[in-house]
Structure formats: structure tokens, C-alpha cells
Amino acid sequence: MKKTLSLLIALVMVLSCFAFASTASAEERVMGGTVTGAMNVDVNTYASWRIRSQQEKTALSPVYETLMRFDAEGNLQPYLAESLTADQANLTYTVKLRDGITFSDGSKLDGDALLWNFENFKENSQTSATHFGSVDHFEKTDDLTVVIHLKEWNTQIPFSLNSVAGLMYSKKAFDENGYDWCLEHAVGTGPYVMTEYISDDHKTYEKNPTYWNAEAEPATFDKITLKIIADTMSAQAALLSKEIDFYLGSDNQMKDTLQSMGYNLYHNKMWYTIYFLIFGSAVEGSPLADVKVRQAIAYAIDSDAISKNLDYGMSFVSNQYAVEGTPFYSSEVKGYEYNVEKAKQLLAEAGYPDGFSTKISVGVDQRLDRYMVALQGYLQKVGITVELDYQETAIWTSKGIYETDEGMILAGHGFGANLVNQAVNNFSKRAISGVGMLKNSKLHPDDLDAALMAALSAADNDIMLENMHEAERLIIDEYCLGYPVVMGYGGEIITQPDIIDSGFFADFNEMHTWTNLYRVK
Numbered sequence: 001m002k003k004t005l006s007l008l009i010a011l012v013m014v015l016s017c018f019a020f021a022s023t024a025s026a027e028e029r030v031m032g033g034t035v036t037g038a039m040n041v042d043v044n045t046y047a048s049w050r051i052r053s054q055q056e057k058t059a060l061s062p063v064y065e066t067l068m069r070f071d072a073e074g075n076l077q078p079y080l081a082e083s084l085t086a087d088q089a090n091l092t093y094t095v096k097l098r099d100g101i102t103f104s105d106g107s108k109l110d111g112d113a114l115l116w117n118f119e120n121f122k123e124n125s126q127t128s129a130t131h132f133g134s135v136d137h138f139e140k141t142d143d144l145t146v147v148i149h150l151k152e153w154n155t156q157i158p159f160s161l162n163s164v165a166g167l168m169y170s171k172k173a174f175d176e177n178g179y180d181w182c183l184e185h186a187v188g189t190g191p192y193v194m195t196e197y198i199s200d201d202h203k204t205y206e207k208n209p210t211y212w213n214a215e216a217e218p219a220t221f222d223k224i225t226l227k228i229i230a231d232t233m234s235a236q237a238a239l240l241s242k243e244i245d246f247y248l249g250s251d252n253q254m255k256d257t258l259q260s261m262g263y264n265l266y267h268n269k270m271w272y273t274i275y276f277l278i279f280g281s282a283v284e285g286s287p288l289a290d291v292k293v294r295q296a297i298a299y300a301i302d303s304d305a306i307s308k309n310l311d312y313g314m315s316f317v318s319n320q321y322a323v324e325g326t327p328f329y330s331s332e333v334k335g336y337e338y339n340v341e342k343a344k345q346l347l348a349e350a351g352y353p354d355g356f357s358t359k360i361s362v363g364v365d366q367r368l369d370r371y372m373v374a375l376q377g378y379l380q381k382v383g384i385t386v387e388l389d390y391q392e393t394a395i396w397t398s399k400g401i402y403e404t405d406e407g408m409i410l411a412g413h414g415f416g417a418n419l420v421n422q423a424v425n426n427f428s429k430r431a432i433s434g435v436g437m438l439k440n441s442k443l444h445p446d447d448l449d450a451a452l453m454a455a456l457s458a459a460d461n462d463i464m465l466e467n468m469h470e471a472e473r474l475i476i477d478e479y480c481l482g483y484p485v486v487m488g489y490g491g492e493i494i495t496q497p498d499i500i501d502s503g504f505f506a507d508f509n510e511m512h513t514w515t516n517l518y519r520v521k
Helices: 054-060 111-124 128-132 171-177 232-240 252-260 291-299 303-310 340-349 369-380 393-403 419-427 429-433 446-456 461-478
Strands: 002-004 034-039 068-070 076-078 081-087 092-097 135-142 145-150 192-198 202-207 223-228 246-248 264-267 272-278 357-363 385-391 408-415 482-489 492-495 499-501 517-520
Touching: 034 054, 054 246, 076 081, 092 111, 111 128, 111 135, 111 145, 111 171, 128 419, 232 246, 232 252, 252 264, 252 492, 264 499, 291 340, 291 482, 303 369, 303 482, 357 369, 369 385, 369 408, 369 482, 408 419, 419 429, 419 446, 419 461, 446 461, 492 499
Parallel strands: 034 223, 034 246, 357 385, 357 408
Antiparallel strands: 002 081, 068 076, 081 092, 092 145, 135 145, 192 202, 202 223, 246 492, 264 492, 272 408, 272 482, 499 517
């Protein structure tokens, strides 16, 4: 039996937002002019199917739009798509496009373009396994419709179409210019067009004169400039001098300082970041192969102190691979409170009363040194000597995070409405052949894999959540595959007092709505 999207997607995550509420009316908006923002790192690609990082999503969201979009209440709705119809019995999702959508190069978003985007993403995206791992093939059925045929039922496809798998790139631009050209040129359906970019310096966007959506809120600014300012002190100075209007990538001390001075801090309502200490090298003969050792490490870490003292209260603590207040969070997970004596007891029971030596690896670009040093100190208190291994970005992204064969790794990644996809990618047996955090781990328990795959293929959301809750318990309590050091917000921007976010960054979507960012008088 077919189900419409509204019946299928009962999962609505309306989370708290600590952004300053706007009291400005539409009449107070300053229309036109330029808004100048900055980010701490530049993008690695301009092709929609290669987008991964928060910076890339922010920098390219003026240009690209998704098939699905969360509304202001957190309900997932069709956007570039007119409808999305699920047919579980036949293992299909049918995507029908709105008529009249055009790319900035004048070409149409039609069935041919949609089919090409899906096939290209499945073949060439780094996150293809996460979003389209259950897809068998795609079929164009008319000028505006493509059917997604699955190998097995997947409840997460609608959420993937709100994410990078739902971004649309001009097929005409690809056909005329080729793959490599597209990696350096963004051609989408969005309200702005990128007119200039200089790597590691700035990007400029201007209003798309042929923007298809006449019903949308008009773009407030005529021009957007995004600079790259890697150093947070320089970024803070730029904000104080009003050289820039907002900044993405500030550290917690900077946020704390500027917020106390009246600057606005906004974070996304759906997306979070987990900083996870992963026991990935639990090979035979390693102390980490013993679950008691892994649990001892978890008990030895004071996450509350890390959040309060190192993150200025800007992060928060969760006892599991989910955020409290969301449907994925399980009240049955016990987790590990800070308990040095319990940690020492477990180490003694495991045969390591005097501790042992190990290492923690991290990518230097993740800027997690404060956590690394804290973890080293906490583990030293229970007799575990830790070497801190900082890996260069190229090594870390291509090998380090996936092929660590000694010690632990510290990694951060974002998740939100796609949490089941993330968990499958990182903790199921699929991780072995994919790019998940536990790719080369020897720890892929059968019962955890079964729970995750049951969540992925569930007939309804209740069954999905029941299995995901069991997976949470197995990941943390039963096997202690990793320890959630702290949680952060998936993305935050700090803005000038006169720059208001009414649903630009502070909404439920990964790709941001630039028409909801404006200046007030």
C-alpha cells in the first residue's frame, strides 16, 4: 500500500533553539546592499554531489536547493519536489518535480536532470553509501518524475533528499563542461549566483535574475560576500570593527565573549555534532579488545567538566549516540558517569591494575587539542599512558580515521534527522566496506548489526525508533564501542546585533535559506 509523505514521516524533531528571537517586522528590514560574512576554512569543492562539511553547505547554499525541506515547525515537506510518494510493498519512492524550475544557466530541472543527479550522486559522491546504499536503480517515468527503486526498504530516503543527496546540479553545465569543471563551478537552482571566488580568500554571490520561485521571500541582500578568516582572533577583530557581519567557525571562548557584548549567536535546530572517542583498534591482544577496559576509559572521563571548563558551557553532555529531546534518544541507556575508582576496578579485573600505554589519533584540522590534552590527563589518573597523535588533514581524511590499527581515535561528525543512516554507516557491518568510523574495527557485533538494519528497513517510525533505541544501548552499554566526550551544535554563527536570523541558519535544514537573513535599522 502506498503512503503519502505526510503519513510516512511522522518523525518530527522540534528541538529547542537558543538563538535570540527576532522582534523585527518585515517593514524594519533593510533591503538591498551587501552582507559580508566569513568562515574559518574554505570549501574543497563546488560540485553539489561532493559537498560534505558545514562550511561547504553554508558557502554553497545560496546556489543550491534540496528536493525536500523542513518547514518552520520542523515538518519535512517537498520543495523542489512537488511530491514524494512511498510504496513499501514495491520498494519504491516516487519523486515528482515542480514544473517550471530552472537552473541559473537557464536549463530546466526536469526528469532527465533529476535522473542524472541521482545516478551521478550514487556513482560519485563520497556519501553515496550513507544516502543511497539501499538503492538498486532509478527510473524516469515521465518528464517530471523519477522512481527510486530500492534493494531493501529504507525509512531514511526522505531525509536524504533534504540533505546532500537532494541537491540539484545543472545537467546542461555538466554535459557542456565536464566533471572536472563542475568541481570548481556551482550551478544550481538557488536565489543567488556565484560570480567570483578566490581560494582561501573570498567568494561573491549576486541575486539570480532568473530565480524560478516567485512565491519565495525576496532575497534581502543584492550581494553576498564570504571571506575566509582562519584565525579566530582575527575574526573577532573583524566583527568588532564591523568588517564582517557574521562568522562561522568561532571557538567557544569567542562565542562566550561576543555574546556577552550583545552579538547574536544562532545554531541550527536539527543538526548536532558528536565528539566521539572511538575504540576502533580492538584487535586480538590489544587491551582495548576487553570491554571492561573500554568501559574503564569511559568512567575515567569527566565530560561535565570538559563542557563547563573547556567549552565555556557551549557544548553539552549526552550518555549516548543521540541527543536528549529527540526521538532517537533512549532513556534505557545507562552510560558512564565520572568514576575514577570504578575505572581502576575495571582495569584491575581486566588484568591491567597498573594500566598500559596507548595512543589517541586525531586530525589536526578538527581543532580538538583541548579535548586531546584533557583525555590524556584523565586517563593518566587511572594509570593509562596516552600518546597524542596529530595527523595531517590529507592523511587523516584518506586513511587515519578509517585505518587506525593502534589505540583510539577522536572524531567529530554531524547528525540530525539522518541519525539512523549515520549509525548504520558507522557501526553496522556495512562500515567494513564503507567509510564509517569503525571501518577497520574488529568490533561489529551481530546483534547490533541486526538492530541497525531493522531500524533502516522498518515498516513505520515506531519500529524504527524501537530498533534504534536498542542499537543505542548496544553501542554504549553492552559493547562500549566508543565514548561520547561531549555534544556540540552542528553549526553556529555569531552575528552583529543588527543582523537577524529568522530561519537562515537557525532552522531545521542543512542547506540554509539566505532570504531569512537580514539587517534591521
